[in-house]
Amino acid sequence: MGLWFLLLLMSAVAAVLVCYPLRQHKIACVMLSLTVFLIPIVLYVYSGRFKSIEGYLQQNAEKQVIVRVLGQLTNPHQVITQLQHYIRQHPDEAKPRYLLGKLYLGLHDDTRAFLMLKSAYYLQPENQTYRLAYFKVKQKIMVR
Numbered sequence: 001m002g003l004w005f006l007l008l009l010m011s012a013v014a015a016v017l018v019c020y021p022l023r024q025h026k027i028a029c030v031m032l033s034l035t036v037f038l039i040p041i042v043l044y045v046y047s048g049r050f051k052s053i054e055g056y057l058q059q060n061a062e063k064q065v066i067v068r069v070l071g072q073l074t075n076p077h078q079v080i081t082q083l084q085h086y087i088r089q090h091p092d093e094a095k096p097r098y099l100l101g102k103l104y105l106g107l108h109d110d111t112r113a114f115l116m117l118k119s120a121y122y123l124q125p126e127n128q129t130y131r132l133a134y135f136k137v138k139q140k141i142m143v144r
Helices: 002-022 026-046 049-072 076-089 095-106 110-123 128-143
Strands: none
Touching: 002 026, 076 095, 095 110, 095 128, 110 128
16 A cells, blocks of 8 residues: 555656646646656556565565564464464465474474474475475484
8 A cells, every 4th residue: 555655646746747837738737647647557557566566565464463473472382272273274285284393393292293294295295395304304203
């Protein structure tokens, strides 16, 4: 929303600056104002920058939610509970399983870590991070 406002404001200022010398010719001033006002907006949307900026703003909003939630969590067991709840709601996502597996590794619960990393790897076998973490913990368990 802020970027759109800034773009509209800049276009309006440009339209006023361009039309000021033509204030005697009302029709030319209106046509030029519309042109100066609309061209940057159309070019902005058409160039694809709109999608990338909207994606960035959405990611930024998601990060703010994550920071707020993490601020409420005070120990690893609360994080585990939240991740387990998220996994139940989104069973096809690999990242929360990977994160939970890494958390279990940090708590030295290798069996649960293995199960979570294995499921993350099987959900996204092309992901090198998941693959490496899974095989490391698998090797660690097999050495015992």
